[in-house]
Amino acid sequence: MNPYQAPLGEMRFLLEHVFNAQATWQGLASLDGMVDMDTALAILEEAAKLNSELVHPINRAGDEEGVGFSDGRVTTPKGYKEAYNAFVEGGWVGLSGDPEYGGMGMPKMLGVLVDEMGYSACNAFNLYGSLTAGAALAINAHGTEELKSTYLPKLYSGEWAGAMDMTEPQAGSDLRHIRTRAEPQEDGSYLITGSKIFITGGDQDLTENVIHLVLAKISGSNTLSLFLVPKIGVDDQGNLTEPNGVSVGSIEHKMGLKGSATCVMNFDSARGWLIGRENKGLACMFTMMNYERLAIGIQGLGSAQAAVQMASDYARERLQGNAVGSTAAADPILVHGDVRRMLLTTRTLTDAGRALAVHTGKQLDLAKFADDDAVKTKAGRYVGLLTPVAKAFLTDRGLDITIMAQQVFGGHGYIRETGIEQLVRDTRIAQIYEGTNGIQAIDFLGRKVTGDNLATVKEFIAEHIEVLSDTCDKANSLRVGFADFVAVATWINDNKLSRPALINSVAVEMLDAFGYLLYGYYHLLMRDAARAADSEFAAAKAAYCDYYFAKLMPRADALLRAAKAGDELLMSLPETCF
């Protein structure tokens, strides 16, 4: 296995030249003075070192060993504890956390790049910190001052971990069916009873406490509320007290992500505290969902980047066949057109994916930190539009990319020792959890695109695509492509009431079409931004842009044609046809 090398040059290029990080940060009062490009680059370098030297080395062994479970106790694989200690000592859990409670307050457009490295280095390990950051976000947004001051410092420091407890056997994508109950107590707390499944990081042996955010119904209500339920009780001074009726029923045996504990959690009159208002649990979850969904998108991106590196290295080392006219005994397989096709496809999708991640992160930062209400509101709408795309498209393409990279390895790609097959297995879940990619697409098309009669998507296109002064064929084709997208989306919007199954039926095709078009936009941006750089870098970016438009962009058109075929072909069929 090759050592993981963070793509620091690419990351810096996006921040500095494509998305103008420095100017963005200077324009935001809460960030100005806290972070500049020098700080950002120092953070990226430190994260690269940590992930290359400490996290990546535990990745393969953790997959072989997996998480253990006996006598109700979860044990993480060898080396996880040491890596976790180094990880929390660096303050990485609180990187984007609220400085008032011990977070570092760093912008998300930087955070996504750190997260990418984490997922490239080890999918399973990185999830533990990611879930904690997500839990902290929800507590910070909706918790009382007392909850915040008690829990946030310990979560940001990584002393305690967080977990999200939503799914139950009968309640997956459809959370209405949750049965976990919450009994109000006289002291204002609640006693939580019920069972949750698929709880990532539900328990582990890395931290002394786990803070569960549990969706439950208050007795007498059929609507969801959100509760903070610590595994071990916490007194007023923040000291641990007694176990709190929270136990692990079992752990799941999964296709991959074997170093990450996926738990069945049992709550037996566990004491919890309301986060936000009663019966508003879903709204509280939604606050953090954009962050969490983006984070899972980054899992796809991180896996893709790792796969691209491995395939690229292998294609240089492996000698089979000859280049045209070569008289060598054998040449590296990199000389073959088909191998280059695979490498360029994976590379151009990954580079554009990173641009999507940073762009979405930038909008999140503007929505959070901007002083101007108009800027803040618009960024919030763009976050809404881009987030389901980032979650679904980054993870769908992430799987495609790991599979294509595996193909570069030939037979060796199927052998566990090589490591590339682990990436395929690990990243597969990212298309499913945190809202399946089908759910993301329905959110995208139903709420974000047609929900406001295309106002946001049209504004986004006007601001990003129509302003391109570029008159090259590619920019022109991009304008045509987005116009086609708007035309089909308009047709859907016009028919959504008379055909109530239409959005559900064509949502994935529409999200994918938008994703491929958006990636074209990012390739144009990167090509143009690179013109100021040295000529080799600029030539590479131009070549990637050419490749992407010629080879991959035609997919957008095929998807729009499929979407335009509508829902009748699916919905008119009797059940016996399935």
Next chain:
Amino acid sequence: MNPYQAPLGEMRFLLEHVFNAQATWQGLASLDGMVDMDTALAILEEAAKLNSELVHPINRAGDEEGVGFSDGRVTTPKGYKEAYNAFVEGGWVGLSGDPEYGGMGMPKMLGVLVDEMGYSACNAFNLYGSLTAGAALAINAHGTEELKSTYLPKLYSGEWAGAMDMTEPQAGSDLRHIRTRAEPQEDGSYLITGSKIFITGGDQDLTENVIHLVLAKISGSNTLSLFLVPKIGVDDQGNLTEPNGVSVGSIEHKMGLKGSATCVMNFDSARGWLIGRENKGLACMFTMMNYERLAIGIQGLGSAQAAVQMASDYARERLQGNAVGSTAAADPILVHGDVRRMLLTTRTLTDAGRALAVHTGKQLDLAKFADDDAVKTKAGRYVGLLTPVAKAFLTDRGLDITIMAQQVFGGHGYIRETGIEQLVRDTRIAQIYEGTNGIQAIDFLGRKVTGDNLATVKEFIAEHIEVLSDTCDKANSLRVGFADFVAVATWINDNKLSRPALINSVAVEMLDAFGYLLYGYYHLLMRDAARAADSEFAAAKAAYCDYYFAKLMPRADALLRAAKAGDELLMSLPETCF
């Protein structure tokens, strides 16, 4: 896990109504009287019973347990031995074998359907018999009468197994680099010395002997010859004698296919016998390659069919969300447009895939059994054209289908217990071994399409597509699609000499485009053939045809546009871009 149910109705429909099996067999002297539809249906029913009741039940446990290896001995998982005994007792290994040596002489268009069931039931188990049948084929085609009469009856009966020993660490896709040597002996035998890797079924505990077909270089030569090398020596009477210097170095730990032993094989002055002529080993291998490659295509098809069934069952059982206007607490997820999209995509690709398998099998039968030389030769050319498509397209779509079916299961799809993730892992290898799908595509475009300046492909299109009297939109679009394919292929053919990397660079896109077009053709055929059947069946086939053309066929156009972009975008880039 749901019990596997062979799709006997679909299989019968293809044989009887789409590809006119009975008339085909009656027209072939070697088959007439040996097989008719009644025999064929009895064989299919028997195979269905065996695979449902004996083979499928060992599938999951075999994946968990895997193949064992200690003290140089390979052990298959629990239950494999019993299933294997039942399998060979039924004579299934020799189903398509030469009757002169104990085979059943059944046509391939029937054999592919039996093989599909085997792979649906258990990928790993079915390989053992498949490799044996392949080895027997090569021995029958090129071996001496003595080798044939000694080895074929034992192989057809399944008493002994066969294995193909080609790959070495430095010789994968590029077999020139093979180092295994063969020293000629005075008695006409050879002593074989060398090491092979990735040998499927290289050893096991199911049979008392394993017959290896080994590619090696005769001392003094740099060209490959093919040798028969038994694990245990065999005397003139066919009795086992002494161990023959053939040993297992280790077994591979793989992403999937864990019940199949993938061995490192060591040959230490092992006695072997030449198959075919000296230095003509590759030609001998090619004889069986069309059969073997088709068999691996069927692995993709079998996995796809199993996945389609599982997803379809789950979509009926799983209650989440509601149909439009439903007042139920929750409906089966089958009511959702996006779930229907996944089910119809997987179903229409699988049904067309089975048609491709039977069609290719039929051409193989004509090429083997036809008395008329013109018929035989043309069928041989069609086999050449269709085989790389069947191998690559069935396995590429096979993986797509298993992944999409897994998505239908949501979070449960990622859990090992559910079983669907095993299909993804098991079928992934089929895109790689027996010639990677990139190699298949280069064979397709370089040898089969442009090798004779498009003569065969044009003849194929004229005979199958242009004759369609149908004037519906779909038939018209199919004619246009194939015309586009021919136009791009002609451009490639015209430029292949001046651009020697062109074929390698665009081969996969061209094979995929051809595959999607061909599937459209099969959907038209099936729709039309079903018109004679009951109205529900006919309506279903018409609906699948509509769905396929509207939703999936646009991919062919996107692929042709990508291919038309040529090779320069890939080949002009410096190595630093990869």
